[in-house]
Amino acid sequence: MDEKDIKLDADVVSAKNETEKLPEDIEKKVEETSSDIKDVVEKASEKAPENKNESDDEKPVKKVVKKAAKAGEGDSNRPKEKVGEKIGKSYTSRKFKGGAYSVVLSVIAIVVVIVVNLIFTKLDINIDLTDNHKYDIHQETKDLLANVTDDITIYYLIQSANENDTQTEYFSRFFKQYPKENANVKVEYKDPVLYPGFAKEKGIADEVMEHSFIVENKTNGKTKYVGYRDIIQTELDYTTYQSTITGFDIEGQLDSAILYCTTQTLPVALNVTGHGEQMLGSSQTSLLERSNISVVDTKLITYSSYTQLLDACNFMIINQPSSDFTDEEIQLLKDYMTNGGRLLINTGIDSETLTNFRKFLEYYSVGLVDGIVFEGDSNFCLYNRPFMLIPSMYLSDITTNIRNKKLVIAPYVAGLTVLSEKRDEVSVTKLLYTSDTSYSKALTAEVFQKEDGDPIGKFYVGVQVEETNTENTGKMLVYSSGYQGNSIFNDAYMADTYGNVDLFSNSIDYLVDGVAKTVSVEAFSAAEDVLSFTQAKASRLALIMIFAVPLAFIVIGILVVVMRKRKQ
Structure with a gap:
């Protein structure tokens, strides 16, 4: 063995001695390094020249050993931290x-x-965050309460043990807002078990139930009982034959009771019969009843003069007649209008046989168009149903709180026209109208598409007529009605979602002219609100959801991929 080999072995031994001082984890690494060094040394000894000078291969080996030794010394000398x-x-x-x-x-x-x-x-503060403020009293209620000058007390009949249940809290949320709007209105709780004779003391003969109300006007002594069955709205499930509560009409019923107690003379409406008229819808009847307007069915032939009509009612209703009026009846209606009478007319769709009735309307410059109006502009009809019109509105006292706020639905209706020739004492105000692209189809037509010869719009769906003379002003509202009893005031479209109920309410207010105030507050529905779209809006929404939204995600994905590649 030559001196070079001996020297390298000595270095290896020295390196091993140094590793004994290292921690266990460093020692393992050094051992591995030492074995590698041996291999390098053996290979280097085979090729290295025999001289005492160090070869170039020795230098890197020594550097590795020294670095390992220093690392071990650093870790071993580092002071340990206390807990x-x-x-x-x-x-x-x-x-x-x-x-x-x-x-x-x-x-x-x-x-x-x-x-x-x-x-x-x-502080009993509640904030309604729903879109349509369904838990707050409506503006109509606030307007009603603002005019109350009598001392009104609302008695809520509830057992003391049930004052904190869910339904009581819901009812309380409504009627506790009444005193906040008018200090003349007070609320008191009465336990019908502790005070079994309280209702009779207030003149209520009916058997009272929990969650019912008694509204008393302490100024004039009038009272009205609002029963629990009048407040709740139910629906029968024909699969289980169980009734479920679908809504609560607490606000409307309380408003009606307050109106009843504060109104001295209650209005009366005569519902004309004898010409195949359609019955009033339940929504129309309910609104009239809540407005404390008595509806009396009558035949015109039982009245000999217009003065009898004026004495008998505040206004008259003619609802979709299917057979004609006599000459005497038409003259009676004209005299009634001339002397300040009030009429609400829903026309029928098949008016060809109603010769006298058509002449009566033409006497007031209103014409009838036979057939069903179809809308040619998708912005003015429900989706895929051009016969379900969404008429536009002119600004008037009747439409002011609906215009640009709610949609009015007019199903299967005939068109009205305003005649150019009219008497000087007659004025016609247009209320609702279709687009210029609408057209009318005869009932016998086989296709819905527009054909040559079909009358084209615009058509009117509602008009307001006034006949003024030196002493009185007669008022008449004419709305076009539809096929098979369909009407602009159908129950299906008298929900708070649409403007039809407001249109009917405003029409009644216009006709009673301050004698009474209608209650148009709709019942609170427990069902989910339904969205209504015009055909044009539905098409745009479909394009957005089917094409625009997926395309946006694709574009965003591509941009993310491109940006990541650029960063790499």
Whole structure:
């Protein structure tokens, strides 16, 4: 063995001695390094020249050994941290500070929520965040209460044990808002078990139920009982034959009771019969009843003069006649109008046989178009149903609170026209109209598409007529009605979602002219609200959901991929 080999072996031994001082994990690494060094040395000894000078291969080996030794010395000489010091440093770390900050903010937020809830509960503050404010009283109720000058007390009949149940809280949320609008209105709870004779003392002969109300006008002594069955709306499930509650008419019934107690003379409406007229819909009847308007069916032939009609009612209703009026009846209606009478007319769709009735309307410059109106503009009809019109509205007292706010639906209706020739004392105000692209189809037509010879729009769906003379002003509202009893005031479209119920209510207010005030507040529905779209809106929505939204996701995905590739 030559001196070079001996020297290299000595270096290896020296390196091994150094590793004994290293921690276990470093020692393993050094052993592995030493074995590699041996292999390098053996290979180097085979090829190295025999001289005492160090070859170039020795230098990297020594450097590796020295680095390993230094690493071991550094770890072995490093002082070990105590547990207390580690815990102390953890409290000053950036991670701990960030977590502590989040915890403090969360605690503050919780405390603020609790304090706000306590304040709102103490002050009895409720905020309705629903889109249509279904838990707040309507503006119509506020307007009604603003005119109440009598002392009104609302007695809520509820057992003391049930004052905190869900239904009581829901009812209370409504009627507790009444005193806030008018200090003349007060609310009291009465337990029918503790005070069994209370209702009879107030003149209520009916058997009272829980969750019912007694409204009393302490100024004039009038009272009205609002029963629980009058408030709830139910629907029968024909599969289980069980009734389920679908809505609550608490606000409308309370408004009606207050109107009843504060109105001295209640209005009367004569519903004309004897010409195949359609019955009034349940929604129309309900609104009239809540407005404390008595509806009396009558035949014109029982009246000999217009003065009898004027004495008998505040206004008359002619609802879709199917057979004609006599000459005497038409003359009676004309005299009635001339002397300040009020008429609400829903025309029929098949008016060819109603010769006298058509002449009566033409006497007031209103013409009837035979057939059903179809809308040619998809912006003015329901989706895929051109015969379900959504007429536009002129600004008037009758449409002012509906125009640009709610849709009025006119199903299967005939068209009205305004004649160019009219008497000087007659004025006609247009209320509802179709687009210029609408057209009318005869009932015998085999296709719905427009054909040559079909009358074209625009058509009117509602008009307001006034006949003025030196002493009186007669008022008449004419609305076009539809095929098989369909009407602009059909029950299906008298929901709060549409403007039909407001149109009917405003029409009655116009005709009674301050004698009474209608209650058009719709019952609170427990069902989900249904969205209605015009055909044009539905088509645009379909394009957005089917094409625009997926395309947007695709574009965003492509942009993300391109940006990632650029960063790489």
